[in-house]
Amino acid sequence: MHGTFLSLPATLAILLLSTLTIAYRPLQFVKHTGQSGRADQAFSMVNYFNETTQQSDLYIRMWMFRYKSSNKGWASLGLGPQMKGALMFIIYGDPNSEDKSMTLTVRTVDGHHPPRPMDEMKDFYSGYVPEVDVMTTHFEDYTGDWYSEQLQAKPSHLGIADFIVRGYDKWAAPELAVKNDTTNQAMIWSSNFRQDFEGDFSVERAIDMHQFGLGFGFLWVDLLNARSDVGFFGDINELNDHTGISETAEPKAPTEEELKKGDEIIAAQSGGGSTSEVESGSGEGDSKEAVPEEPVDKEADESTPAPTAASPDSDTSAPGADDGSNVEQPVKSVKQWNIRSMMWHLHGFLMTMPFLIGYPLAIYLLRSPRTSAAGTAFNYHWTVNSLSSISVSIGALIGFTNSRSISITHQYVGILIVCALAVQVVLGWRHHVIFISTGGRKTWMSTVHVILGRVVLPVGIINVVSGLMLRHYGWPAISLCVALAVVEAIVLTLVVGQARKRRPGALQKGPSAPTADEAEEYFQLAGDDDDDEFSDDDDHDEETGRMNAKERAKKEAEREEQRKKLAKLDRI
Incomplete structure (x- = not known):
């Protein structure tokens, strides 16, 4: 009995421990x-x-x-x-x-x-x-x-x-x-x-x-x-x-x-x-x-x-x-944030702004009746284009550095766009130099520059949208970009069409070529400030807008000086 009594607590303890042990x-x-x-x-x-x-x-x-x-x-x-x-x-x-x-x-x-x-x-x-x-x-x-x-x-x-x-x-x-x-x-x-x-x-x-x-x-x-x-x-x-x-x-x-x-x-x-x-x-x-x-x-x-x-x-x-x-x-x-993600967003911003705002704005400024009348169309055009191209270059550099490999369509198209833009810069400048120095003679570069621009812009916009999709931006942001692109396409089509009707000679599909004065007025690098030299009385005179012989001679000398500078650039 004593042995049995002693074994009972031990048995209960074992059972208790077994219930606590999993x-x-x-x-x-x-x-x-x-x-x-x-x-x-x-x-x-x-x-x-x-x-x-x-x-x-x-x-x-x-x-x-x-x-x-x-x-x-x-x-x-x-x-x-x-x-x-x-x-x-x-x-x-x-x-x-x-x-x-x-x-x-x-x-x-x-x-x-x-x-x-x-x-x-x-x-x-x-x-x-x-x-x-x-x-x-x-x-x-x-x-x-x-x-x-x-x-x-x-x-x-x-x-x-x-x-x-x-x-x-x-x-x-x-x-x-x-x-x-x-x-x-x-x-x-x-x-x-x-x-x-x-x-x-x-x-x-x-x-x-x-x-x-x-x-x-x-x-x-x-x-x-x-x-x-x-x-x-x-x-x-x-x-x-x-x-x-x-x-x-x-x-x-x-x-x-x-x-x-x-x-x-x-x-x-x-x-x-x-x-x-x-x-x-x-x-x-x-x-x-x-x-x-x-x-x-x-x-x-x-x-x-x-x-x-x-x-x-x-x-x-x-x-x-x-x-x-x-x-x-x-x-x-585990880290939940790094600078690489921020750089991708910066890459997208630097690419989106030029193609959705910069380049379309540059085309509008070149064809706008207001800038054309003021003689500042080309000046605005190349300035905005230059800033946009700088943005694209920085964005492309960030994208290339951030990429672990070049293996997707978005990347290949982006590289082609950057190369095409480099060609556009050269073509646009050479076209301008030759056009002015020759008194308005168009070359093959003019045609290629226009056609290439019409190809690069929509392709660039499509690549921007594909980039937004790759980074999984929401459909509201993507839809906004697409809607903006469509509106811009409609506006630019109307503006370019109106500009063709106003443009003389070779700047429209007409029989006569533009004069040297007309070509220079349209493609000059700066605005014409000489218009401010007219007196207030001339604003009400029927001869408003005409230059006297002295003023014409001065103006012609300035134009000749600009042609010489462009000729030097042409030789370079």
Whole structure:
């Protein structure tokens, strides 16, 4: 009896401890679908309670499969039951880049719209934002066993992102709070395998809508049984389906087999006697990873590189195997803004202003009856054109410097436009010099200058609109630009048509050529200030506008001097 009495408290204590201890089971999501809304992505999660910070940290490993070395598309995971208020993690990049780097961006959204970086959503949500420590984001050659029957191919690359979401359960933007002790935490996922990022893989890059069909879905995740006493990144077996996750309802309770595997993994993690260096197990094998259990000094980390930093080029025998990417501290934190994005907006501004305002205004000033009558038409024309061309040159330089590669139609067309504008400048100046020095004789340069201008302007406007679309400006801004271009086209057509009717000789399609005086009046470099020399009495005289012999001689001498200067320029 005494022995039995002593064993009862021990038995109760064991039962009590067993009820307080949560058995860990691996948690993973794997999605392979066909061409319609194709999603080739996976992730694993480990729910770790950080005793030092007294908050829950979520260790997430995301995978993205790429076929034929494609650099198109993105994959995402969101903490929350719907897009509105979800804490989203989106990955994309180019597996063909030299460093095989991949972008991870953290975003949210206030509705069913394209998600944007956190700094842009402060009007929608200003509460606690979990810190995201990125351990590694890179591509590596795929060496696993998955084979896509739909594509009749194996993946060529695997995009890997390991990151820690510290205090994830404090995220309060979604209508249903994110919890660390629930067996059915609502989450969402989505993908788009067609988007061409045009070489811009920055963290603030706008993304296209997810694919329809099988390109998005809902999840219910058992975070309670994904809790571990050590922090590590769970391995992923892409040949299996989901574990601890359901796409239709609350996940089923852990099976004995899952709990046994979880015990083996935790035992492996704890076997080294340190939680800063842990081992993640999988069904196919184990891999070691050094990950931080506690927050680290960011400044110290920046000055002291981790001795086992990630090596994307490491050879692996299977996805998730030891790839040499062991790290001891976070190598970086996600940045939501950089100067590169600002430079793209500046590039667009410097290109939009000339083609929508500068060049059309220059044409109007050249053909306007008011400037023509005042003798300042050409002076205004070349001045506005010069300023516009300077703006285009600076914008083109920014675009070229900001581009990681020249690979899209917008870039090729932009280069052709810049070259055409350089030719336009030369043609316009030579046409002017020869026209004046020869007393109004037109050359082939005149015709080419006019035709090339009529081609470059509309093509430039179209390229401006395509640039706005590439940067995902809203349709109101794009529609405004298109409407302005249409109005300008109508106005310039009317103005040029009226100018032809007023223009003498060769400046219209008439039989007679313009006189030297007429040509010089129209194409002079400065305004005619001599008109102010007439007296007020002459304004009422019937001979108003006529010059006396002395004034005519003076005027002719000035014209001759200008012809000599232009002749010198012509020889140059």
